[in-house]
Structures are given as C-alpha cells and as structure tokens.
Amino acid sequence: MYISQISQLKPSFRALFTQAELLLSAGKKITVEISEKKQKRSNEQNSYYWLFNGQLADFFNNSGLRYGEHQIPYNGELIHEINKKLFGIKTTTKMSVGEFCQYMNKLILFWQERTCGEFTISELPANYLE
Numbered sequence: 001m002y003i004s005q006i007s008q009l010k011p012s013f014r015a016l017f018t019q020a021e022l023l024l025s026a027g028k029k030i031t032v033e034i035s036e037k038k039q040k041r042s043n044e045q046n047s048y049y050w051l052f053n054g055q056l057a058d059f060f061n062n063s064g065l066r067y068g069e070h071q072i073p074y075n076g077e078l079i080h081e082i083n084k085k086l087f088g089i090k091t092t093t094k095m096s097v098g099e100f101c102q103y104m105n106k107l108i109l110f111w112q113e114r115t116c117g118e119f120t121i122s123e124l125p126a127n128y129l130e
Contacts, residue, residue, distance in 0.1 A: 002037060041092070041100040049092065049104065052121055053079040056111055059119045083107055101125075 003012050016032075023030050057074035060067075067074055084090070087106065095103060104125055111119050 004037075041095050041097055045097070045100050045104075048123075048125055049080075049100075050076055051123065052104070052107065053077075053083070055121055056119060059115070063118075086110070 001012055001016065003009060020030050020032065053076035057076055057079050060074040065074070066072060067078060072078070080092075084092070087103070089103070092100065092103065108121065108125070
C-alpha cells in the first residue's frame with residue numbers, strides 16, 4: 001500500500017489492521033513491512049537510455065566494428081548487455097531516478113573515453129534525466 005500523506009496514515013493502517021486480524025483469525029501468518037517509497041526511473045529516462053544504446057551501436061557498426069568471434073553487428077540490446085556486464089548491473093529497471101542518472105553519467109563518460117571522444121550522443125541528457 002502506498003501512503004504519501006500523514007492524513008492517509010490512520011485510515012490505511014485501520015484497513016491493514018482489519019485485513020491482518022482476519023488472516024490471523026483464520027490461522028494464517030502474516031508479514032508486515034514498511035519501507036520508503038523510491039521513485040523508479042521514468043519513461044523518459046528509459047527512452048534516453050535506449051536512444052543512447054542505439055546510437056552507440058550505430059557508431060560501432062558505422063566504424064566497421066563487429067562483436068565477438070562471429071562478428072555480430074551491434075544493436076541496442078547487445079549494448080545494454082555489455083553495459084550491464086561492464087558496470088556489474090543486474091537490471092536498470094529497479095533503479096531510482098538518482099541511481100539511473102548516475103549510471104547514465106558513468107556510461108556516457110566511459111564510452112566517450114573508450115572512443116577517444118569520437119562517440120557523442122545526439123541529445124544532451126538534461127531533458128530526459130531530470
């Protein structure tokens with residue numbers, strides 16, 4: 001249950017108390033958890049990430065590069081998998097807005113350094129990562 005205001009606290013807890021009471025009365029066991037709500041990355045951030053991956057793949061392909069033993073052309077999904085391996089990320093989906101901003105900054109700097117400044121993304125991240 002998501003609670004964003006103090007005024008929602010008592011009604012929400014009363015409802016949860018009633019549910020918990022019914023379950024316990026029926027011989028069930030329950031788990032109760034309270035945690036901070038973290039805002040996950042936005043759809044705009046996701047769009048920017050895939051724009052980045054696609055443009056990096058195009059850069060590699062246009063430079064005549066291919067991936068691995070079988071010389072596979074690069075695509076956004078392959079770049080995504082490479083990024084996750086390089087930075088030890090299991091998933092980007094559950095990142096908060098701030099975590100995702102930090103991740104994108106690391107990626108942009110990493111790939112610009114690795115390409116000696118040759119790769120630049122067509123759009124600055126400010127509009128997407130705010």
